[in-house]
Amino acid sequence: MRRLGLLTLCFTVAHAALAGASVSIIASTPPEETAFAFSITAALLVELLYRRLGVEREVISMCTFSFSSAIAMIAVYMAPSVTLTSETASLILWGSVLAVTPAKIVLLVFLVVSLAVYVLSFKLEIDSLLFDVKLAEAEGVNVTLHATILILLTAMAISIILKLTGGFLVFSLLFNPVVAVERLSYRRQPLLGALVGGLSGLLGVVVSYFFDTPVGATISMMASIMLILGVTSSSLLEYHRTRRMKTYVST
């Protein structure tokens, strides 16, 4: 994702989902569906403007991002204070483990499975895309198709996770693990990233249970700690490599 230059796009999608969820507070529509609709619209808008007008994805993404954040804020302020302090609102903004219903777990599992099936069946194309979009396009890989599928799956995942971690924090959960792993090793990034992400999620839930802290924030904190651990241990490893090299050269 990062490499596809879709980082900002994911950013946008996440915040559009948040905007959708916030709007759902006032409009009293179902939060997930509204969030999903908003994020898809944002993603499609970016792609459309990019294709039709040739404006850089980054620029449109940032615009849409600011716009959705604004919508989210306005929606929160416009919401009657009774509603805002209510269960739903704080749930959307800060998340709660209680939001995890069996149905949602099934949905999440279904999503993960479909993502896995998709990635496995188009492994070479996706690798090619992640490595170099321009070259992949020059070789006849259907970039539009795969970018669309990736965005759709991301939007769905974000809309579902939103309720668990809360809108403001969904993002750190998505990207901290990937960065942490990237610093640490060369290969198997997607897999390790998911693993680290899952681990910080699990740790976060456990810690928030025992210390009675908001679950979304706790998970994000775990993800950040993972990131710091990853970065420091990679520097330590590098330090040792250099030392060994020095002794090797001087003998």
Add this chain to the structure above:
Amino acid sequence: MWGFRKNSRGIGEDTCRVPNREDSSGVAVLLSNVSTAYPRSKNPALINVSLEVEYNTLTLITGPNGAGKTTLLELILGFLKPLTGVIRVLGFKMPKDSRKVRMLSGYLMQDFMKSPRETYTVMQVVSMGLAAYKGPLTPLNEKDLEAVRWAIKAVGLEGLEEKPIGILSGGQQQRAFLARVLVRKPKLILLDEPFSSLDPEGRKTISEIIDNVRRKLKSTVIVVSHDISPIIEYADKVVEMKSGRIVGVR
């Protein structure tokens, strides 16, 4: 249809992926009176360019920086739209049939360098050249892998298959991307400054490989290069460009 059988020179004997689909014109790449400009740019990048490249030939394009050489290649692959004029490539109208032409082509980009953090291995990067030909759930088979290994060997990178591409030297990376072009067995081969990072000896051997592959695959080759000396002996035509125009054809 995939394996390159190895003969004395290590070049596969098969022809390209599509049987000679020579259209009646006999011209692989045709540009007539083509002008184009980049989005949001004030000046046209190409002005009234007309060019014919026959099938099974090797054409060199040379000229100073900013002459429009890369632009010409991007136009041939449909990355840019012509403002005026007509473009036909391999019998297809461009840029309408871009994907068909791209499937039949191999492109070595001028700007190919990857950051040291890039983690895909040489083997993986070269294999990606086959991505567009593989349907869902059809992993590379033994023949594909053999073709990939052959291509890597042909460009002189044997032994580096499992190295992450980012930590190779510039010249080694350039060879890896050339291998990715070769593994596709393209009908049309477009190489943008293929010698820019190669040592003098490398320029000679790579020129030889390009010529060999072209003969074996019966493909059409266009090479953009400032330094045409390593490859000029194999060329059928040399096109000189300057300031967005073709100023000479030999």
